[in-house]
Amino acid sequence: MNAKNIFKLCVIGSLGMATLGLTLVFNASPAAAHGERSQEPFLRMRTAQWYDTRWNPQKTAVNDEAMLSGKMHISEDWPRAVVKPNRTFINVGSPSSVFTRLSSKVNGTPMFTSGPMELGGDYEYVIKLRGRLPGHHHIHPMLAVNGAGPIAGPGGWMDIQGNYKDFTNPAKLLVGGTIDTETAGLAVGLFWHILWGGLGFAWIGWFMIRPMFLIRARVLAQEGGDALLNDPVDRVVAFGMLGVVFVLIAIGFFVTDSQYPYTIPLQAGEPKIKATHLRSDLTVKVLAADYDVPGRALRMTLQVTNSGEHPLRIGEFTTAGIRFLNKVGVANNMDPDYPPEIMAVDGLHVEDESPINPGESKEIKIDSRDSLWEVQRLMDLVHDPEQRFGGLVMSWDESGNRHINSIAGNIIPVFTRASAS
Amino acid sequence: MALFRTAEIIKASKLPPEGVKLSRMIDAVYFLPIAYLGVFATFHMHFDLLAGDWDFWVDWKDRQFWVTVTPIVEVMYPGAIMYYFWTFYRQPFGATLSITGLLVGKWITVLFAWYWWANFPANFVMPATMVSSALILDCTLLLTRSWMLTAIFGVWAFAMVFNPTQYAIFGYSHQPLVVDGQLLSLADYMGFTYVRTGTPEYIRIIEVGSLRTFGGHTVWISAFFSAFISMLMFTIWWQIGHFVGQSFFWVKGRRGVMSRKNDIMIVGTDEFAARHGTPDGVAPRLSGGATLAEGKS
Numbered sequence: 070m071n072a073k074n075i076f077k078l079c080v081i082g083s084l085g086m087a088t089l090g091l092t093l094v095f096n097a098s099p100a101a102a103h104g105e106r107s108q109e110p111f112l113r114m115r116t117a118q119w120y121d122t123r124w125n126p127q128k129t130a131v132n133d134e135a136m137l138s139g140k141m142h143i144s145e146d147w148p149r150a151v152v153k154p155n156r157t158f159i160n161v162g163s164p165s166s167v168f169t170r171l172s173s174k175v176n177g178t179p180m181f182t183s184g185p186m187e188l189g190g191d192y193e194y195v196i197k198l199r200g201r202l203p204g205h206h207h208i209h210p211m212l213a214v215n216g217a218g219p220i221a222g223p224g225g226w227m228d229i230q231g232n233y234k235d236f237t238n239p240a241k242l243l244v245g246g247t248i249d250t251e252t253a254g255l256a257v258g259l260f261w262h263i264l265w266g267g268l269g270f271a272w273i274g275w276f277m278i279r280p281m282f283l284i285r286a287r288v289l290a291q292e293g294g295d296a297l298l299n300d301p302v303d304r305v306v307a308f309g310m311l312g313v314v315f316v317l318i319a320i321g322f323f324v325t326d327s328q329y330p331y332t333i334p335l336q337a338g339e340p341k342i343k344a345t346h347l348r349s350d351l352t353v354k355v356l357a358a359d360y361d362v363p364g365r366a367l368r369m370t371l372q373v374t375n376s377g378e379h380p381l382r383i384g385e386f387t388t389a390g391i392r393f394l395n396k397v398g399v400a401n402n403m404d405p406d407y408p409p410e411i412m413a414v415d416g417l418h419v420e421d422e423s424p425i426n427p428g429e430s431k432e433i434k435i436d437s438r439d440s441l442w443e444v445q446r447l448m449d450l451v452h453d454p455e456q457r458f459g460g461l462v463m464s465w466d467e468s469g470n471r472h473i474n475s476i477a478g479n480i481i482p483v484f485t486r487a488s489a490s
Numbered sequence: 491m492a493l494f495r496t497a498e499i500i501k502a503s504k505l506p507p508e509g510v511k512l513s514r515m516i517d518a519v520y521f522l523p524i525a526y527l528g529v530f531a532t533f534h535m536h537f538d539l540l541a542g543d544w545d546f547w548v549d550w551k552d553r554q555f556w557v558t559v560t561p562i563v564e565v566m567y568p569g570a571i572m573y574y575f576w577t578f579y580r581q582p583f584g585a586t587l588s589i590t591g592l593l594v595g596k597w598i599t600v601l602f603a604w605y606w607w608a609n610f611p612a613n614f615v616m617p618a619t620m621v622s623s624a625l626i627l628d629c630t631l632l633l634t635r636s637w638m639l640t641a642i643f644g645v646w647a648f649a650m651v652f653n654p655t656q657y658a659i660f661g662y663s664h665q666p667l668v669v670d671g672q673l674l675s676l677a678d679y680m681g682f683t684y685v686r687t688g689t690p691e692y693i694r695i696i697e698v699g700s701l702r703t704f705g706g707h708t709v710w711i712s713a714f715f716s717a718f719i720s721m722l723m724f725t726i727w728w729q730i731g732h733f734v735g736q737s738f739f740w741v742k743g744r745r746g747v748m749s750r751k752n753d754i755m756i757v758g759t760d761e762f763a764a765r766h767g768t769p770d771g772v773a774p775r776l777s778g779g780a781t782l783a784e785g786k787s
Binding site for chain 2: 334
């Protein structure tokens with residue numbers, strides 16, 4: 070290799086090192102969301118149908134508690150392409166562990182491990198959190214489905230104020246005493262890592278202080294070289310090292326065993342969660358639906374029957390955590406803290422706004438129209454391999470009682486304004 | 491009396507003083523920047539692809555799969571590296587070099603990826619250490635000078651001491667606690683409390699209640715099984731080291747015939763020049779200087 074080639078390699082190496090250095094100087098900007106919009110529409114519309122999601126409070130401090138709660142309907146029209154929810158877990162989608170999770174209950178049952186959920190079942194979740202990392206964070210409820218991956222629910226912003234250094238996460242042990250999960254076992258772990266690492270480097274160093282490669286290779290190639298390289302002092306050191314290793318292992322094991330006499334293995338049970346079911350006096354059947362691509366609207370023709378005793382008015386259509394409301398929905402179900410970027414307060418239009426009277430059965434046309442269809446990338450529906458949609462239709466009686474129906478049906482895209490009549 | 495045989499070894503190498511000095515420079519350049527960094531980078535990748543998850547999270551460190559998988563994966567690379575260092579240099583630090591290198595890589599990951607970047611506490615993502623096992627393996631090779639005996643006794647001990655070594659580090663995480671009326675180990679609770687996409691336990695491959703017929707001694711049964719598979723893996727990887735680590739030259743003789751020379755040390759000696767000639771423009775050294783072959787009886 071001549072000087073020119075060496076110079077070239079040095080330049081390339083320097084550029085590589087400079088690139089690595091720059092990655093440290095120019096830090097990546099914080100993530101503002103978790104890619105939920107990149108999940109296919111059929112995954113968001115026809116699996117977990119989220120509603121009543123609450124981020125409470127939206128401003129909290131390090132060490133203070135907060136709550137992520139809401140409800141989720143497991144769609145009856147679960148897509149063929151997604152593994153059925155036989156093993157699921159309610160999770161939190163957040164940029165790292167900005168909160169610690171203190172408890173998680175689904176329909177009142179603690180959910181530490183995964184369990185089956187029922188198609189058509191309704192589940193209320195309450196997740197208790199504790200502020201850990203200060204910042205402005207985008208937090209989602211998330212349904213993890215074994216074989217299908219995580220399915221993100223609606224995302225809302227939560228602020229944590231204060232200083233991370235003040236954070237502690239005490240856990241009370243069954244055998245008495247409290248432990249901080251941030252630091253438990255850290256000092257002991259570091260001690261053993263340093264001790265074993267030190268011994269390992271000492272062992273290598275023992276051979277580094279003498280000629281290591283070329284000389285030994287030349288000697289080994291000679292007759293009798295093998296015996297010459299078998300230095301008696303190395304054998305003594307090896308015996309000594311073996312003794313030290315076994316003694317240290319024994320000390321570590323028995324001291325730890327006496328320190329923690331009561332231990333249990335990792336737990337892998339399964340919660341048995343009983344589903345509830347949506348109740349509604351209304352029966353809703355999708356007769357036809359199309360998606361107006363240029364108009365950014367989902368237009369549905371529904372056959373509705375009121376089998377209750379009170380007139381009902383449709384006020385909300387929600388799908389993929391995105392809410393489309395009209396005046397009825399705003400009057401009955403307007404949560405001022407719901408993230409405005411995933412709510413269209415004038416996004417639902419019912420052609421015939423008269424109430425659906427008891428015993429009445431009629432055909433109505435509903436139009437959920439807003440740029441959210443595009444912004445939230447639900448218009449990608451037209452690229453799905455199965456052209457179906459799903460969502461929840463909410464209606465209210467005069468007393469403000471809510472009736473929820475899960476709907477699903479085929480959808481026909483309308484690509485041009487000319488045909489979007 | 492000198493502690494080491496270094497003087498005798500240098501004398502036997504028949505290198506002139508400047509050659510000895512140069513060989514030490516080669517030791518430094520070859521060992522640290524090339525051998526050590528190369529081993530730590532490749533072994534780290536190898537380990538993370540095959541057993542990484544068990545060593546990332548405290549709630550993956552179960553008494554069945556973690557105890558089984560980790561020694562099997564960690565013995566592979568050292569097998570090949572030990573072959574190389576032992577066969578060509580009689581250096582008994584191949585396993586320790588590999589595993590300390592792996593740990594350097596793991597700690598870089600823990601500190602920069604998990605702790606600094608992803609904000610997980612270091613205790614939650616602390617790796618296991620198998621330096622104790624590596625030292626046993628290297629010492630066994632040095633003392634027995636046999637890869638077969640090392641595979642039988644050294645590798646067996648390599649896997650069997652895994653759990654007692656780790657218990658000193660992770661024993662605390664098996665303390666019980668009750669949350670919402672449910673019994674959990676501290677490790678389970680840490681896996682639950684630190685929010686991550688990988689929390690649901692179905693992602694973990696941990697013991698879910700098998701090996702019942704062995705009276706609950708899951709960890710030792712797993713360690714035995716791991717030891718046997720580790721023996722097999724060590725043997726296979728020692729042979730991979732043998733396959734990859736062969737050194738020979740194809741030499742063109744006076745009559746133009748290509749022949750394979752396994753004795754690479756002979757290349758460059760007067761004896762070699764006498765048999766095979768010298769490259770164009772290089773005059774053979776006609777002095778009565780020693781050749782390597784002189785040392786042979």
